[in-house]
Amino acid sequence: MLDDFFWRAILAGLGIAAVAGPLGCFVVWRRMAYFGDTMAHSALLGVALSTAFSVEPMIGVFAIAVAVSAALLLLQRQRSLSTDALLGLLSHSTLAVGLVIVAFMTSVRIDLMGLLFGDILSVSRLDLAFLYGGGALVLAVLAFVWRPLLAATVNEELAEAEGQRPERTRIVFMLLMALVIAIAMKIVGILLITALLIVPAATARRFAATPETMALVAALLGMVAAGGGLAGSLAFDTPSGPSIVVVALILFLASFLPAAFGRDRDRRFAREVPR
Numbered sequence: 001m002l003d004d005f006f007w008r009a010i011l012a013g014l015g016i017a018a019v020a021g022p023l024g025c026f027v028v029w030r031r032m033a034y035f036g037d038t039m040a041h042s043a044l045l046g047v048a049l050s051t052a053f054s055v056e057p058m059i060g061v062f063a064i065a066v067a068v069s070a071a072l073l074l075l076q077r078q079r080s081l082s083t084d085a086l087l088g089l090l091s092h093s094t095l096a097v098g099l100v101i102v103a104f105m106t107s108v109r110i111d112l113m114g115l116l117f118g119d120i121l122s123v124s125r126l127d128l129a130f131l132y133g134g135g136a137l138v139l140a141v142l143a144f145v146w147r148p149l150l151a152a153t154v155n156e157e158l159a160e161a162e163g164q165r166p167e168r169t170r171i172v173f174m175l176l177m178a179l180v181i182a183i184a185m186k187i188v189g190i191l192l193i194t195a196l197l198i199v200p201a202a203t204a205r206r207f208a209a210t211p212e213t214m215a216l217v218a219a220l221l222g223m224v225a226a227g228g229g230l231a232g233s234l235a236f237d238t239p240s241g242p243s244i245v246v247v248a249l250i251l252f253l254a255s256f257l258p259a260a261f262g263r264d265r266d267r268r269f270a271r272e273v274p275r
Helices: 004-029 033-052 057-078 083-104 112-117 125-144 146-154 156-161 166-188 193-204 211-236 240-254 259-270
Strands: none
Touching (some): 033 083, 033 112, 033 166, 112 166, 146 156, 146 166, 156 166, 166 193, 166 240, 193 211, 193 240
16 A cells, blocks of 8 residues: 555645646747746755745745846846846856855755755645645636736737736746746756656647647646656656656657647647747
8 A cells, every 4th residue: 555655745746737737838838948947946046045044945945036037037128148148147156056055054954866856755744735725826826817928928019019018927927937946846856847847838739729728738747747757756766756757758759659640730739829
């Protein structure tokens, strides 16, 4: 019989997949994969500062992710560097500063492997409460801004002309990304959360004809990856977080098998959702 910790791990994996799937669709549509990496890398700085000031790590990670998002928006207005250059600067700088701060805290033990790759098997009931509470909030806000965010993704200028304020919806999206990374940090780790955002959404794109269908399919594929990864981890004694991402990758590769169906679906999908 499976132990309680394994059931908690399954519930945690299903919960984060349900949130990461729809949010990851916008990451794919808006070509923001590198932004996801930047937010994830900044999480280490959030953990380091929260440890130094005795603050809950989730709060520290969220605060730093918000600060990085605000810094990106301000630097983009200067128009002196391209967005990818700014993201590279912020990503590697926050990661490096976080590692340096950790090195100075010789009296405090920080599990860097757990932070980087997650420890889903150690999820507690309190962690599940935070996960499902925060996940419900993210999905509720995402449902509220879905239409204006989708319109801004398709054509930002047209959305602004229609009075939908794309700048505000982009800020809301960045805040949602920060919250998801904060609550997912312990589950799959700060280096793997971006993969869980992108891979199921990229797979779902091959089988969905509308944005809403793609969001649903991405969530379902993420859940399958979470369950399959944990089962594989239990059977083969492999790390749980990476195992989840490996199963998500297998699903993505398997989506290319029905080549003729995939090409036809891609042509349909290209006309109905943002590229």
